Amino acid sequence: MANNVTAQFPEIWDDKIQETFYNNNVARNIVESVPWAINNKGDTLHRVKRTEQTEAFAVTDRYADVSQYDVVRTDESLSINSEYVVSFRMASKDNFQASPKLIADEAENQAQILSDQIDSDVLGEIFNAASTVDAGNVGGSAGAGITLTEANVYKIPNAVTKKFQRLNVNNGMMRAVVSPDYMEIRNNSVTSRVTELGDKAVIRPYKGEYGGYDHYVSNLIAGSAVITWGATPTDGDIIVLEGQTFTAKTTLGSTAGNFAIGGSATNAKLAFETLVNAPTVTDSTGVALGTTASSTVRMFINKISAVATSSTLTTVRVFGTGVISISVTFASGSNTLTKQKQHLFFEKGDAPALAIQYDKVPDGGRVDGKYKVEEYIWGSLYGVKTFTDLAKRLVNVEIDASAL
Numbered sequence: 001m002a003n004n005v006t007a008q009f010p011e012i013w014d015d016k017i018q019e020t021f022y023n024n025n026v027a028r029n030i031v032e033s034v035p036w037a038i039n040n041k042g043d044t045l046h047r048v049k050r051t052e053q054t055e056a057f058a059v060t061d062r063y064a065d066v067s068q069y070d071v072v073r074t075d076e077s078l079s080i081n082s083e084y085v086v087s088f089r090m091a092s093k094d095n096f097q098a099s100p101k102l103i104a105d106e107a108e109n110q111a112q113i114l115s116d117q118i119d120s121d122v123l124g125e126i127f128n129a130a131s132t133v134d135a136g137n138v139g140g141s142a143g144a145g146i147t148l149t150e151a152n153v154y155k156i157p158n159a160v161t162k163k164f165q166r167l168n169v170n171n172g173m174m175r176a177v178v179s180p181d182y183m184e185i186r187n188n189s190v191t192s193r194v195t196e197l198g199d200k201a202v203i204r205p206y207k208g209e210y211g212g213y214d215h216y217v218s219n220l221i222a223g224s225a226v227i228t229w230g231a232t233p234t235d236g237d238i239i240v241l242e243g244q245t246f247t248a249k250t251t252l253g254s255t256a257g258n259f260a261i262g263g264s265a266t267n268a269k270l271a272f273e274t275l276v277n278a279p280t281v282t283d284s285t286g287v288a289l290g291t292t293a294s295s296t297v298r299m300f301i302n303k304i305s306a307v308a309t310s311s312t313l314t315t316v317r318v319f320g321t322g323v324i325s326i327s328v329t330f331a332s333g334s335n336t337l338t339k340q341k342q343h344l345f346f347e348k349g350d351a352p353a354l355a356i357q358y359d360k361v362p363d364g365g366r367v368d369g370k371y372k373v374e375e376y377i378w379g380s381l382y383g384v385k386t387f388t389d390l391a392k393r394l395v396n397v398e399i400d401a402s403a404l
Helices: 092-097 102-128 155-166 180-191 196-203 265-277 295-303
Strands: 044-050 073-079 082-091 131-133 174-178 213-217 222-229 238-241 244-249 258-260 304-308 313-318 326-329 335-348 353-366 373-385 394-400
Touching (some): 082 092, 082 102, 102 222, 102 335, 102 353, 131 155, 155 174, 155 335, 174 180, 180 213, 222 265, 265 304, 265 313
Parallel strands (some): 131 394, 174 213
Antiparallel strands (some): 044 073, 073 373, 222 313, 222 335, 238 244, 238 326, 304 313, 335 394
């Protein structure tokens, strides 16, 4: 027999779209929400700051005039200037005939992008914390990131609490936004102990309260690394940051990511920092990474900065990536990459301040000249600020990320 009946075999399209796994958004659980922004116009929120007096005047002569101190008030302001949009176009026919419907499915993804951006900005405010816990606070070297182990992870909440106590921060909910890397070590530490908490963690990995802090897990925490420019780079030296290659060049050329050495370490350092912070600009010191049509370029604009922390040091900060991805290839041993860190977010009380004027608001309409083609736009407008008092409610816990 030589039956040939495959022409009658149907091909089936499932009504279910493959699941997208989104980040766990936590910002609204931890911030000081500013309701003024929702109901009012304007772009700036002012908050008065008291100049604190800490010492009384000693009385040395009861008949002398009483001394006075000057009452001084200043202000800090929060600017509502972070505006982001996501959009796409869809023909009515395409959406009508598709199953499941395209617009509803895509809208969920657009909303998540905007939520992730807010989380990245909020968690990035940890760089403005008044206090830091690093390896020096848990038995290691001061200034270095903490190498997480089962033997030291329990010390971290205790060290954080001490920081709050030193600043007289005695009220407020105690929360921590941590990475999966931290949670793995923490859970291993808990489950190895013969305690009620350890028993619970064996049954269900414990994500709640630990060391007095309610724990949230996020892949959107901030990261950083330090580049030391101790010598003039060699032509062809490379820095790879979040998948983008930056190449030091004696003659600039036209390849995206090239930056000019300029005859000195100082000039090369400045050229690299300028290009990271302005990735769409080509000038005499750097070649643009591309346009905002590139998701890589948008990531650099939204989530990456290069900060000159001294005349020879560049601190690269990434927001919303969880673990910084960076490597260097330098000919000179005087040029190095160090202090790759993950920045866990610990707070006592709500911080920072988040003012949202609109969030994931849909907009759009018919595209001119296009038959039944609609443009769908979602946008958010907000501002984030760590006021001086709120900075005291934050502790930046620095984790060694070089091996993560």
